[in-house]
Amino acid sequence: MYVDNWFSGADTVEEVATKFKTAYDIMADANMSLEKVSSNSVVIASKFKDKMQILSDDEINMVLGLKWSNYDDKFSYFGLHLGPDFEISYTKRTVLSLIAKVFDPCGFISPFIMYAKIIFQVIWKLGISWDDKLPDELERKFKKWIDSTRYFSSLAIRCYFTNVPWKSIEHIEIHGFGDASEKGFGACVYLRVCLGNDCQSSLVMSKARVAPIKKLTLPKLELMGALLCARLVRFVERALDSKIKPGIVCWTDSTITLGWIRSDSVTRDVFVNNRVREIQHLTPPSHWHHCSGSNNPADLMTRGLLAEKLIGNNLWFSGPCNLSDPTFSIQDSDNSIIVNETVNYESKDHLVCLSVQTATPMFDVEKYNNLNKSIRIVGYVQRFMSNCKAKGSGVAVSTGGFTTEELDKAKARLIYVVQREAFPSEIQALSDQRLIPKNSKLRKLDPFIDDKGIVRIKDRLQFSDLSYESKHPIILPRGHFSKLLVQFQHKFLKHAGVNSIVSSLRSSFHVTGERRMAKTVVRECLDCCRHDSRPCSQPAAPLPDLRVTPAPPFAVTGIDFAGPVFSADYPGKKLYMLLFTCAIVRAVHLELTESMSLVDFMQALRKFAARRSIPSVIYSDNAKTFVAASSEVQKVFGHLAPKWRFNVPRSPWWGGWFERLVGSVKVALKKTLGIRYVRKKELETIVEIEACINSRPLTFVSDEPDFEHYLTPSHFILGRNISFKPPVDIEPYVVTPDDLRDREEIVNKRLEQF
Template sequence: MRTGGFELRKWASNQPDLLSHIPPSDVQMSCSFDKEEPSFIKVLGLKWCPKSDEFTYSFNPVDRQCTKRNILSEISRIYDPIGFISPVILLAKCLLQKLWESNISWDETPSTDILQVWNRYKSELSQLAGIRIPRRVISDNISCMELHGFCDASQTGYAAVIYFRTINDSGQVSTFLVTAKCKVAPLKIVSLPRLELCAAVLLADLLTFVTTTYADYLCFNSIYAWSDSTVVLAWLAASPHKWKTFVANRVSHIQGKVSNTSWRYVPSSDNPADCASRGLTASQLLEHKIWWRGPNFLQHCNRDVWPAQPHLEMCESVYSEEKQTSLHVSLEEDIICDLLHKFSSIRKIQRILAYVLRFFLKSKDSLQSKTSFISSSEMRKSLIYIIRHVQRKTFSDIIDKILSNALLPKPFRKLAPFLDSEGLVRVGGRLNNSNFTYDVKHPILLPKSHRLTDLIIEWIHQANLHPGLKTLHCLILQQFWIHLHEVLYTNV
């Protein structure tokens, strides 16, 4: 660049020896190691002290009228690209959400409640200057390097935070905050397990970003993803196809970025992402040790002190997102008619339909009928199904009049027809108080000229060894009532 006439100036370093080889005119003026008071240099929106090699923040509020526009302008001046002060940033994001929800104009003064929250928040921001974050996150003589990510959610927001955990040759453990990110919860009400899953998505993306960024410089021995939600861990342990769309899409996204074996459970009390999902003031963040160094168990070289992993039970919250497999079987009337005209035996048609109905029931309940034989109850149900469809086609007007308590046509009025509990049209009458069986007292009404009626008469005739006309008539009346039965009987 010097050959092209581009002289690089304002050099800065945390090593005085390096700067001694650079002309004083090309060195950053504030980069001095002689002063007792630390000097700071602005680097990517942060303040960096070369002498202590630490990052810090500064915020000087501007005294102006509190309007929606000015509050947004002030919050935008809090620059935190790496996410070191995410718990403080979350409170600002929540305040902006309330401003938008209040639906006021840009230059309108917010309500008293919002002003109180803003003034309290702004008065704390000056304490950000007390934060000191070491720039160097990798110690010397490292024998093991791990990446630990934590995620958490609340009704306020959700967050993810990542730490480096290093072990040197002497067995000394060090942890460093690397990056963090937070988001406010949507205004639309979302269940807490779903918000926890969104936090896991945020962590998966953040872990991918960190590993990709450091791919050419660092090699991680292990990568861990921690969550305090056993519901989310149960979702992640199963196939995405098992869950409903919302959960399935996010589980698939996470599993594509982070291995299932990397996920572990951490108690809420040891989860550093907890504070970032709820928010902290600047003074609270200064004293929050778990945020800056991670949970205490990471400081131990012995992994036996790490949180025990619970058995992931399928609780109600887990089952609530399980995809329900449904099968819709629609037997149209023409299908029933096709069966009636295709086969010459009503018993064969019953068996075919019984297998279809069994398949439908088994898809809803796996405990249904494990035997391959069709039972008598299944045969009866299939016959009722056939008769009900035929009646709805041939007696549709009669059924409508029965349901509306309207006057029936004269041929049917004397039969006093009614609908039973199975939806069949039966004959009424004065036999209701007799000791006969229900089918004898109230026989099923069949149309006088229909393929079903012919097949039923033929079945009864064959089952009773071809009896005479009067005997056949009596046998049919045990279950069915058919108009003009004499004509039909002589055709058998």
């Protein structure tokens, strides 16, 4: 339990003592104590002096941010103590900061605070930045507001409403006033206590709000002031500790608002109707009455008031003078006002019901955030339909995991549905063998519908030996499904960049706006945002001759270690990745080693030489392993040993062309594994990362649909890209005798040349 200040009282010393003892016992049960207790009764202070710290009369007693004098039982305000050396820079930030320094929980000085709030709203509407200087007119007004705070030193508000015991009062009235202007609206509540021929009226609390920036009519603002008044009246009624039920009277100077409250009509608009319903729920309509604007103290809050005009204002602190008159009658105040209870200030438009039928998509892709999940859901639906048909025909039903054929059919069906939703008019025109409309985005792609009902592109390479998917890519619209496809390809390629994603998609799909979508996916990928950083933009030096001279792959190779990495089956043992980078075609070759020792390095180098051939030149840094290996290769390879060239000591940027790919391997490994702890056998599959990096495009990938072929390091190593499985021609090929004779002639010619 957390407690700040507790402020209470009673009619007699005995009741106060009982309250204090109860509070003291409650705190003692929780091993807590009451601190800095003060009372305006000498009897209480002397009776409990051994249980509490008594504050002297000259000490400042803080209660809810206000000063309380226990000598005369009155509240007072601090004002703004800025100090003699405090320099004010008149900006929007300063205005808001100084407004927040004036704490007024009960709303005793609401008109004064409202003056500054109106200034701040004007600043906000002008669009002034937080630290820009205010215009001269607003700066002058705010200076006046700051200077007027010094008058609060003479303000004292008594904490009691009457001098007689509270429980001996027989009649209490709560009067609430609401008002509004174009600048703001507010409400204040007064307590009227009558003892014989003596009536006293005191301010209890108030609330003020600036008008919304969205323009509202003045009657609606008056209605909001009335609603605030009804809420405050009910709050004060619940807070009063009185055995008798107080009378409630609410006042407004707007006849339109009064007519709305007293009316039972439902022809108002929604804004008015909702607020009137709440007002009628909080207060009976018969308790609302009309008052003139000059007798409405809430009018002082709607425009703001400086402190010198607020202090000593009897209308604000005591209410209208007629509340202090014992002969005051509420019925007499309403005799001169005729209120039209059927007022309809804003007529309600007639409602027209329109029934629109929209086609529900067969598979709502928007529900799913994963491509595999959406394909598998479609697969389950198709399997269910197939099993239902198979039960009656005696065919075995499908169970267990999905087969590749089922997933391919589900993916094709999902693409079919997505295309039907995005291109209905184009597909209808193609089905009717008509031309596609000129304003369609598919017209320049020359599309057609295949035997599965999927829209594809008629490419100019349709008579080539490429696969069917490469010759006729599937057209996909820009949407959620395409984004799922790009996200899948991004993760499949080990969080590759935009060019790699676009180039890999081009082999099977034509996605509208694919490059922009790929940029969005890479930008939204949390793993990429966590690991990627912008490289330095230093001027690039000319490439050395060995890197620009034509040579076979890995003839010029850069070597470097990366790691360490750890495995689950060898805890505590460090493993390392040895990276071989081709300086010509930028291909990589990875080997997993158990250490950075010379023995392990030479074993990895010999495996590399067996698979990729012995390089002519090797570049590396000055690590001890590499220095020792430069001599060891002479013993192992003899006259075939490569030339070893070292970077300048302590100059890692000399090997930037292979250090950069070390970073690419690390990023792909981090994003793929994350925080997972894998075994050594699983770590040896880093060749997958090698394949993904070797499939990145080396040339620019255009957005044109005809541009589908690009060079990758894999083309120089294997003769093709390894991002996708190679096409297999499943159609039977008929071999004729002429083909065999031609083949024999070719073989004989090659043997003779050999």
